[in-house]
Amino acid sequence: xxxxxxxxxxxxxxxxxxxxxxxxxxxxxxxxxxxxxxxxxxxxxxxxxxxxxxxxxxxxxxxxxxxxxxxxxxxxxxxxxxxxxxxxxxxxxxxxxxxxxxxxxxxxxxxxxxxxxxxxxxxxxxxxxxxxxxxxxxxxxxxxxxxxxxxxxxxxxxxxxxxxxxxxxxxxxxxxxxxxxxxxxxxxxxxxxxxxxxxxxxxxxxxxxxxxxxxxxxxxxxxxxxxxxxxxxxxxxxxxxxxxxxxxxxxxxxxxxxxxxxxxxxxxxxxxxxxxxxxxxxxxxxxxxxxxxxxxxx
Numbered sequence: 001x002x003x004x005x006x007x008x009x010x011x012x013x014x015x016x017x018x019x020x021x022x023x024x025x026x027x028x029x030x031x032x033x034x035x036x037x038x039x040x041x042x043x044x045x046x047x048x049x050x051x052x053x054x055x056x057x058x059x060x061x062x063x064x065x066x067x068x069x070x071x072x073x074x075x076x077x078x079x080x081x082x083x084x085x086x087x088x089x090x091x092x093x094x095x096x097x098x099x100x101x102x103x104x105x106x107x108x109x110x111x112x113x114x115x116x117x118x119x120x121x122x123x124x125x126x127x128x129x130x131x132x133x134x135x136x137x138x139x140x141x142x143x144x145x146x147x148x149x150x151x152x153x154x155x156x157x158x159x160x161x162x163x164x165x166x167x168x169x170x171x172x173x174x175x176x177x178x179x180x181x182x183x184x185x186x187x188x189x190x191x192x193x194x195x196x197x198x199x200x201x202x203x204x205x206x207x208x209x210x211x212x213x214x215x216x217x218x219x220x221x222x223x224x225x226x227x228x229x230x231x232x233x234x235x236x237x238x239x240x241x242x243x244x245x246x247x248x249x250x251x252x253x254x255x256x257x258x259x260x261x262x263x264x265x266x267x268x269x270x271x272x273x274x275x276x277x278x279x280x281x282x283x284x285x286x287x288x289x290x291x292x293x294x295x296x297x298x
Contacts, residue, residue: 039271039274039275040271040275041054042054042267042268042271043061043062043268043271043272043274043275044056044057044058044059044061044268045057045061045268046268047267047268049265049267057268060268061268061269061271061272062272062275062276064269064272065269065272065273065276070248070251070256071253071256071273073248073251074248074251074252074253074255074256075253077163077248077249077250077251077252078231078232078234078252078253080163081163081166081167081170081231081234081252082228082231082232084163084164084167084171085167085170085171085174085227085231086224086227086228086231088167088171089170089171089174089175089178089227090178090220090223090224090227092171092175093175093178093179093182094178094182094216094220096111096115096175096179097179097182097183097186098186098208098212100112100179100183101183101186101187108183112179112180112183115175115176115179116176116177116179116180117176118172118173118174118175118176119173119174119176119177121173123236123237124236124240126169126173126237127169127236127237127240127241128240130169130173130237130241131156131240131241134155134156134165134169134241135155136152136153136154136155136156136157137152139155141153141155142155156241156242156246157246158246159245159246159247159249160249162242162245162246162249162250163249163250165241166234166237166238166241166242166250169237169241170231170234170237174227178223178227181219181222181223182216182219182220182223185215185216185219186212186216189211189212189215193211193215194207194211197210197211217292220292221288221289221292224288224292225285225288225289228281228284228285228288229281229285232253232254232277232280232281232284233254233277233281234252234254235252235254235255235258238250238251238252238255239255239258244259253273253276253277253280254277256273257270257273257274257277258270260273
């Protein structure tokens with residue numbers, strides 16, 4: 001009884017605080033929480049678009065999803081895409097940050113702005129620009145290859161390289177955020193660590209490996225988790241550049257969800273696929289936190 005009274009007293013003392021956050025919480029529930037709960041509900045239902053009615057379907061949508069061969073193709077493409085994008089973008093950003101960090105302030109600002117600029121450009125514009133660069137007939141990349149005597153490559157039309165091409169676009173245009181975060185973290189590492197290592201005769205490579213990299217652990221963990229989530233949710237580049245082709249070579253999980261919902265109008269199956277994607281991302285995030293967490297944050 002005393003515990004309940006104490007809780008009520010605390011709630012009453014903080015009534016103005018709760019009143020001020022109520023609009024934001026209401027918007028959060030309306031825009032985020034309700035759609036999530038609705039997706040879980042529809043994944044267990046038949047949904048009629050024309051009538052706007054639902055009927056209980058149980059686990060039928062999940063069974064159909066796991067029996068669909070295209071689901072495993074999309075899952076494989078998504079995993080391969082993630083394995084290219086996350087290590088590629090993060091590794092390149094780490095190297096660039098290490099090279100930019102010792103430069104003077106104004107030079108750093110120039111490089112930061114240059115690498116971050118694609119991040120403020122619409123993803124649609126980026127995809128269209130890169131689709132032109134990859135064009136097999138008049139694209140810039142094939143023109144450059146022709147200058148050194150290499151035959152044109154069907155970047156987006158060959159199923160063997162289409163997914164790699166989309167991943168390459170993501171890596172090249174997605175360096176801004178990880179680069180800025182790594183530079184900020186490097187700037188917080190105490191300089192006397194490097195001074196002590198230099199006095200002990202440690203080479204620049206050893207200082208990077210034994211000082212910089214371990215102290216960037218928490219920042220790298222955050223970037224790995226966020227970039228993995230973003231890679232598993234890739235859609236706009238696939239939709240605009242390849243439309244899932246050729247021969248489903250670039251069909252990803254989110255593109256498959258889009259196809260199920262807005263091409264075949266099977267919203268129940270689309271919601272089941274979305275729930276499966278949510279569970280996969282949750283498991284990956286938990287595993288990454290388990291394996292990569294620890295260390296001092298900078």
